[in-house]
Amino acid sequence: MLQQIALLEQLQNVDLKIHESQSKLNKIPDDLSQVKVQMDELYEKIERDRTTLKEAEKWRVEHEKAIDMQQALLAKSKGKLATARNEREANAAQREIDTIRRALSEREEEAIHILEVVEQTGESIKQKEDMYSKLQDAFKDMEVESGKQVEGMKTQVKKLETERKKIAKNLDQPTSLLYEKIRQRQPRAVVAAVRGTCGGCHMILPPQIYNLIQRQDRILQCPSCFRIVYYDEAITSGKGGDE
Numbered sequence: 001m002l003q004q005i006a007l008l009e010q011l012q013n014v015d016l017k018i019h020e021s022q023s024k025l026n027k028i029p030d031d032l033s034q035v036k037v038q039m040d041e042l043y044e045k046i047e048r049d050r051t052t053l054k055e056a057e058k059w060r061v062e063h064e065k066a067i068d069m070q071q072a073l074l075a076k077s078k079g080k081l082a083t084a085r086n087e088r089e090a091n092a093a094q095r096e097i098d099t100i101r102r103a104l105s106e107r108e109e110e111a112i113h114i115l116e117v118v119e120q121t122g123e124s125i126k127q128k129e130d131m132y133s134k135l136q137d138a139f140k141d142m143e144v145e146s147g148k149q150v151e152g153m154k155t156q157v158k159k160l161e162t163e164r165k166k167i168a169k170n171l172d173q174p175t176s177l178l179y180e181k182i183r184q185r186q187p188r189a190v191v192a193a194v195r196g197t198c199g200g201c202h203m204i205l206p207p208q209i210y211n212l213i214q215r216q217d218r219i220l221q222c223p224s225c226f227r228i229v230y231y232d233e234a235i236t237s238g239k240g241g242d243e
């Protein structure tokens, strides 16, 4: 029975390593997709900026046309003033000129503002595009690196699985079945008793069960978590650590 427990421990060590490699393998696509999400978000922002820029450009062109039109009107009013035949006509022309000049100065102020928007948006697009291209490079590197890691881990898992088969074939079938059943719920299915408690769930083991465990002549389970509990003098006397 001692040999069976030793085999179970070996098997569990291999299984835990396989489990760890599988978790790492499963995590790789997550890490990659996180960077992809960042890239997609940034791309959306760039697209929004591009729309803003396009609108601002359109706005700027319309504004320039309006300024040209007002300048034409101003020239016309100036002509009216020059050819005024009396004071009344001269005053009317002057009022027109004043109104147009006020409107023009407002338009010109706004044109400066539009130019600022165009410049700032252009700058922001440039910055984001730089960032995007850096993310793209990082993503490519990550993909290559992950590919290598995946290959390495798959080879590792294959080796472990071969090792596992070698150990498992020496296990009694009932012990093997019991271990597999527990392992579906608990990756660590085999634990040592620690000072009269279960090394898995830390519940105090009933004395009669603990006595049987100490005899090391059969496979025994913790009545509370159902893990297989074995006796290890070094661990139970406190020289070994808690699991």
Ligand SMILES: [Zn+2]
Pocket (backbone or CB within 6 Å): 198, 199, 200, 201, 202, 203, 222, 223, 224, 225, 226, 227
């Ligand atoms: Zn337990």
